[in-house]
Amino acid sequence: MGNKKIHIITFGCQMNVHDTERMRMIMKQEGYDWSESPDDADLILLNTCSVREGPENKVHSQLGRLKPLKEKNKELLFGVTGCVAQQKGKELLKQISYLDLVVGTDAIASLPNVVKKVKETGKPVVQTEFQDNSEYEFVELDINYNFSKFSDFVTIMKGCNKRCSYCIVPYVRGREVSRPVEDILKEIEMMAQKGVKEITLLGQTVNSYRYQGIDFASLLYKINDINGIERVRFTSPHPKYFTEPVMDAIAELDKVMEHIHYPLQSGSNEVLKHMRRQYSAELYLSQIAYMKKKMPQLEITTDIIVGYPTETDADFEETLKIMKEVEFDNSFSFLYSPRPMTAIYDLDDPIPEEEKKERLHKLKELQEEISISRTSKLIGSIQEVLIEDEGDGRNKNQFSGRSRGNRKVFIDDIGEYKLGDIVKVKVISGSVHALKGEII
Numbered sequence: 001m002g003n004k005k006i007h008i009i010t011f012g013c014q015m016n017v018h019d020t021e022r023m024r025m026i027m028k029q030e031g032y033d034w035s036e037s038p039d040d041a042d043l044i045l046l047n048t049c050s051v052r053e054g055p056e057n058k059v060h061s062q063l064g065r066l067k068p069l070k071e072k073n074k075e076l077l078f079g080v081t082g083c084v085a086q087q088k089g090k091e092l093l094k095q096i097s098y099l100d101l102v103v104g105t106d107a108i109a110s111l112p113n114v115v116k117k118v119k120e121t122g123k124p125v126v127q128t129e130f131q132d133n134s135e136y137e138f139v140e141l142d143i144n145y146n147f148s149k150f151s152d153f154v155t156i157m158k159g160c161n162k163r164c165s166y167c168i169v170p171y172v173r174g175r176e177v178s179r180p181v182e183d184i185l186k187e188i189e190m191m192a193q194k195g196v197k198e199i200t201l202l203g204q205t206v207n208s209y210r211y212q213g214i215d216f217a218s219l220l221y222k223i224n225d226i227n228g229i230e231r232v233r234f235t236s237p238h239p240k241y242f243t244e245p246v247m248d249a250i251a252e253l254d255k256v257m258e259h260i261h262y263p264l265q266s267g268s269n270e271v272l273k274h275m276r277r278q279y280s281a282e283l284y285l286s287q288i289a290y291m292k293k294k295m296p297q298l299e300i301t302t303d304i305i306v307g308y309p310t311e312t313d314a315d316f317e318e319t320l321k322i323m324k325e326v327e328f329d330n331s332f333s334f335l336y337s338p339r340p341m342t343a344i345y346d347l348d349d350p351i352p353e354e355e356k357k358e359r360l361h362k363l364k365e366l367q368e369e370i371s372i373s374r375t376s377k378l379i380g381s382i383q384e385v386l387i388e389d390e391g392d393g394r395n396k397n398q399f400s401g402r403s404r405g406n407r408k409v410f411i412d413d414i415g416e417y418k419l420g421d422i423v424k425v426k427v428i429s430g431s432v433h434a435l436k437g438e439i440i
Ligand code: SF4
Pocket: 160, 161, 162, 163, 164, 167, 168, 169, 170, 204, 205, 238
């Protein structure tokens, strides 16, 4: 009989994608191989997101779809991990009678023990306690884990100390803890040995990192010195901690890419204040102006919430105004979704749904116009691309990778080059967000 198999379905952000990878690694140490399909798995986990209502609801529908597998195979275990697990805990067991385990955001390392306990007792297990921050232990990388990627994530901190009025994250991810700098550097060095060329540093407010006097800017300098790592990205920075030393480090360090994902949320000071975002539109714009002056080629993407309960037409117009001024390369915009536990969960929401949808549509149209214009300016330019994939576009023989500005770039012919190489590409055409180029 072969190894047992695990299949994990991931919802939400890059933090969750990274947690999934860590769970795969931990369960591999326990003898669980990865299964591409839930049909062959002995353990199926849903790694969940509760930032908006939509993804949260998907947990129930997804488990409902998988239920027949459990009816066919009584040994199969179902688990929910991530933010919904943390948020709902035991309640999930009441809602989903065939669930075997619920593991919260701080309890990833205990997953093997939880699985063992379920098997031994035949009863469901819930593990959702937060770790004590003073003794917090991050899940460390196993050098023997088989990485096949050239680009990977590195957690540099967990949790969030902000209390943005609409956001559930601090309640499901806990207080902020910065990871020891030596552990971060060791992990990146191990990744470099394994052939990883690009890393993305992860944290809810990644630039508020501080560990024993080392701040985010100093950390970037240390990472920039690691041999083998060619590219450094990070997500997501918060304007409150976007100090001049941080911006200077980004501009000066050759391995830090010319792209920032910089959440704006709203262009209106009234709304930002109500959201408790702790910055003004003016501060945000002055930081963008500072960075663009130092890095004219900088590409900027953002997150925007549309239809926040206090957002007036005039507030919304302020957001559109900033979008035009900054010329974001792309934006991820969502309708406001009330989340339990947050400060404004019970706040009256007077904006009619139709009105919200109209605003979102208008914003998306504007973004598309700006994105097309930004893309057209890149045609004819030379871009440095890390070749990462083969055959993920319409053409199965096509290769693709990312530019320094984080644009997807398709290449038909890579000649003598191979996956993992960094090449210079002349851009010959572009769609809204992707580019097509030829190696020069
Ligand atoms: S900074 Fe605000 S929006 Fe971001 S995770 Fe923290 S509370 Fe949520």
